Amino acid sequence: MLEVRNLKASVDGNPILRGIDLTVKEGEVHAIMGPNGSGKSTFAQVLAGHAAYEVEESSSVTFLGEDLLDMPAEERARLGLFLAFQYPVEIPGITNSYFLKAAVNEIRVSRGLEELDAMDFADQLKEKMELINVDPRFAERFVNHGFSGGEKKRNEILQLAVMEPRLAILDETDSGLDIDALRVVSEGVNKLRSENRAFILVTHYQRLLDYIVPDFVHVLYKGRIVRSGGKELALELEEKGYDWLRETEDALV
Amino acid sequence: MASSSERLETAKYAGSRVERSNQQAKDASEREYKYGWSSAIDAETIPIGLNEDTVRLISAKKEEPEWMLEWRLKAYRSWAKLGDEPSWAKVRYTKPDFQSISYYSAPKSQAKKTSLDEVDPEILKTFEKLGIPLQEQKRLTGVAVDAVFDSVSVGTTHKGILAKKGVIFCSFSEAVKEHPELVQKYLGSVVPQNDNFYAALNSAVFSDGSFVYVPKGVKCPMDLSTYFRINQENTGQFERTLIIADEGAEVSYLEGCTAPMRDENQLHAAVVEIVAHKNATVRYSTVQNWYAGDAEGKGGIYNFVTKRGKCLGDNSRISWTQVETGSAITWKYPSCILMGDNSVGEFYSVALTNNHQQADTGTKMIHLGKNTRSTIISKTISAGKSDNSYRGLVRVMPKAVNSRSYTQCDSLLIGSLCGAHTFPYIDVRNHSASVEHEASTSKISEDQLFYCQSRGIGPEDAISMVINGFCKEVFDHLPMEFAVEATNLLGLSLEGSVG
Numbered sequence: 166m167l168e169v170r171n172l173k174a175s176v177d178g179n180p181i182l183r184g185i186d187l188t189v190k191e192g193e194v195h196a197i198m199g200p201n202g203s204g205k206s207t208f209a210q211v212l213a214g215h216a217a218y219e220v221e222e223s224s225s226v227t228f229l230g231e232d233l234l235d236m237p238a239e240e241r242a243r244l245g246l247f248l249a250f251q252y253p254v255e256i257p258g259i260t261n262s263y264f265l266k267a268a269v270n271e272i273r274v275s276r277g278l279e280e281l282d283a284m285d286f287a288d289q290l291k292e293k294m295e296l297i298n299v300d301p302r303f304a305e306r307f308v309n310h311g312f313s314g315g316e317k318k319r320n321e322i323l324q325l326a327v328m329e330p331r332l333a334i335l336d337e338t339d340s341g342l343d344i345d346a347l348r349v350v351s352e353g354v355n356k357l358r359s360e361n362r363a364f365i366l367v368t369h370y371q372r373l374l375d376y377i378v379p380d381f382v383h384v385l386y387k388g389r390i391v392r393s394g395g396k397e398l399a400l401e402l403e404e405k406g407y408d409w410l411r412e413t414e415d416a417l418v
Numbered sequence: 419m420a421s422s423s424e425r426l427e428t429a430k431y432a433g434s435r436v437e438r439s440n441q442q443a444k445d446a447s448e449r450e451y452k453y454g455w456s457s458a459i460d461a462e463t464i465p466i467g468l469n470e471d472t473v474r475l476i477s478a479k480k481e482e483p484e485w486m487l488e489w490r491l492k493a494y495r496s497w498a499k500l501g502d503e504p505s506w507a508k509v510r511y512t513k514p515d516f517q518s519i520s521y522y523s524a525p526k527s528q529a530k531k532t533s534l535d536e537v538d539p540e541i542l543k544t545f546e547k548l549g550i551p552l553q554e555q556k557r558l559t560g561v562a563v564d565a566v567f568d569s570v571s572v573g574t575t576h577k578g579i580l581a582k583k584g585v586i587f588c589s590f591s592e593a594v595k596e597h598p599e600l601v602q603k604y605l606g607s608v609v610p611q612n613d614n615f616y617a618a619l620n621s622a623v624f625s626d627g628s629f630v631y632v633p634k635g636v637k638c639p640m641d642l643s644t645y646f647r648i649n650q651e652n653t654g655q656f657e658r659t660l661i662i663a664d665e666g667a668e669v670s671y672l673e674g675c676t677a678p679m680r681d682e683n684q685l686h687a688a689v690v691e692i693v694a695h696k697n698a699t700v701r702y703s704t705v706q707n708w709y710a711g712d713a714e715g716k717g718g719i720y721n722f723v724t725k726r727g728k729c730l731g732d733n734s735r736i737s738w739t740q741v742e743t744g745s746a747i748t749w750k751y752p753s754c755i756l757m758g759d760n761s762v763g764e765f766y767s768v769a770l771t772n773n774h775q776q777a778d779t780g781t782k783m784i785h786l787g788k789n790t791r792s793t794i795i796s797k798t799i800s801a802g803k804s805d806n807s808y809r810g811l812v813r814v815m816p817k818a819v820n821s822r823s824y825t826q827c828d829s830l831l832i833g834s835l836c837g838a839h840t841f842p843y844i845d846v847r848n849h850s851a852s853v854e855h856e857a858s859t860s861k862i863s864e865d866q867l868f869y870c871q872s873r874g875i876g877p878e879d880a881i882s883m884v885i886n887g888f889c890k891e892v893f894d895h896l897p898m899e900f901a902v903e904a905t906n907l908l909g910l911s912l913e914g915s916v917g
Binding site: 241247258 | 863871872879888
């Protein structure tokens with residue numbers, strides 16, 4: 166479903182991603198781990214189409230058979246790619262339900278479906294809120310405005326549930342969450358796992374992977390994937406720490 | 419003096435000319451201003467220029483009583499003495515040549531119509547095209563409309579229902595004839611003839627407008643609405659609105675306006691006066707969408723308007739809500755004079771400027787009575803190369819003990835070539851008053867746009883969404899149908915400003 170080949174990206178002339186290769190198939194859950202500054206969040210944002218990054222011509226990313234790098238962010242979203250933000254953005258004055266209805270209808274229109282009316286959408290939203298256990302009052306609160314850190318992350322998962330993407334990228338969704346919030350968010354994600362939906366979990370800590378068990382773990386270091394393995398790789402990393410990586414990888418250069 | 423019929427000129431639009439102007443409108447992109455067309459309607463327009471004879475001619479054409487003419491002449495003399503336009507606003511423009519404007523234009527067939535059914539079908543079509551059906555079978559439910567075409571009111575709907583409650587809603591000209599005692603008592607009582615340059619000009623030459631009187635204890639059964647349309651070329655529009663809410667009365671009044679797209683600037687200098695007696699409430703909402711000029715700043719309306727309300731009685735309340743998206747130049751400060759004890763003044767404003775538009779708008783809240791309260795919420799949005807200023811005065815006089823005033827001014831910038839400015843004037847003359855002022859300036863952030871985009875919402879819709887959120891506190895005060903129009907209007911006005 167997602168093929169990333171030799172992805173190189175820079176910001177203001179500083180190279181951050183130095184050639185990433187990754188293949189994600191339907192139903193799979195991949196974890197991307199790595200120390201601070203290794204390019205994890207950049208990778209997530211480049212996939213989602215953030216305009217601040219310059220992607221090299223030689224790079225290629227295909228998603229569901231389409232050339233992702235040619236598309237603006239909104240078209241990637243309409244195709245079925247979702248990014249849960251590390252720092253969800255506030256939009257004062259716009260309610261969650263209005264925002265999500267607009268988003269869902271954009272996607273529906275792009276797929277040739279009829280727009281949902283307010284009633285149908287409200288039913289759908291209510292169902293998703295029950296599924297992932299969020300306060301019904303979320304619907305009428307302004308997008309992330311005045312939300313606590315944990316509420317913001319849960320709101321991202323709610324959006325994920327409503328938008329039903331084919332590929333969801335979670336950028337450090339665990340950061341800033343206490344253990345209870347982490348469990349709630351993880352349960353939400355687990356309920357949304359399915360055979361035709363893939364996940365990329367970007368995380369700094371192994372902790373998240375206790376709750377959401379990945380099929381593959383990749384270690385990103387200085388803009389490259391330097392190790393790939395099963396879920397046990399995360400445990401090894403946790404045990405040895407990122408210094409272990411620094412010593413072995415930097416010795417190779 | 420020559421008889422008025424000799425001095426009348428008939429301006430007819432030749433067919434080719436209409437086609438041309440419609441084509442121009444199309445070329446300039448209908449998406450940007452969808453009301454830019456003009457109607458082919460025979461009009462009688464008086465010769466350009468302004469002197470005492472012009473004032474007499476207008477008064478004569480309107481068959482006004484002597485007292486009205488005297489009132490106008492007094493205004494004309496004040497205007498002539500005032501001499502120069504005010505220059506303190508933060509706007510730059512070529513001053514209009516007041517001698518090259520025609521001060522009166524009326525659809526020719528309008529003369530002596532007794533009912534709406536006799537109104538020129540072209541005019542009815544014009545309003546229908548604007549979404550304002552006037553004919554009996556298509557009338558807006560729940561809203562009574564007075565439609566003003568160039569200088570004259572062409573019809574008022576729902577008069578019967580209103581009359582049952584004793585509510586008077588008619589054109590200003592009709593009020594002068596039918597209700598002279600009310601007009602004489604209140605006209606100029608809030609905005610005197612010599613108040614300022616444009617108010618004096620309006621007082622001398624005003625052509626028509628709406629008149630509202632809501633009697634004691636009556637809650638007006640429906641919203642009242644006036645729709646202003648400038649059609650004729652080289653004419654100014656000078657309408658006069660007078661709203662009186664007697665003791666305990668309540669009324670909600672809506673005002674909308676559009677004009678064709680023309681290359682030259684057109685002048686609009688209106689005066690609105692509101693009087694609220696004891697325990698009365700008046701809500702006045704405006705969606706101002708005069709033609710703003712093209713992307714290069716050519717053409718557009720000069721909107722120089724004086725709007726003021728007087729909370730005359732105790733516990734009275736006047737609330738202004740305005741959404742300003744049109745006009746090349748806006749100079750407008752809907753204000754409240756809080757005379758009655760416990761009276762309340764409110765001003766909720768969204769002013770959006772794009773391309774080369776300039777707006778200098780805000781309010782004045784003058785606290786005179788005890789325990790008076792005022793609230794000012796101003797949201798300005800600047801895009802393109804436009805300049806947008808909030809200018810507001812809060813004055814608390816010595817007798818206005820325990821008065822409170824709260825001001826919030828938020829500015830939003832789109833792009834890096836526009837300007838947002840705030841000029842608050844605060845003048846407090848007693849110690850018990852509490853006056854707060856908050857201001858913020860922000861830009862639509864890249865993060866907000868990317869966030870919306872990552873949810874499938876394109877950049878233009880994203881901007882419109884962020885702006886609508888920004889304006890929510892003001893839109894919440896608009897009647898439902900206006901809120902929808904305002905939301906759409908902001909989107910249209912900003913099309914193409916991203917990128």
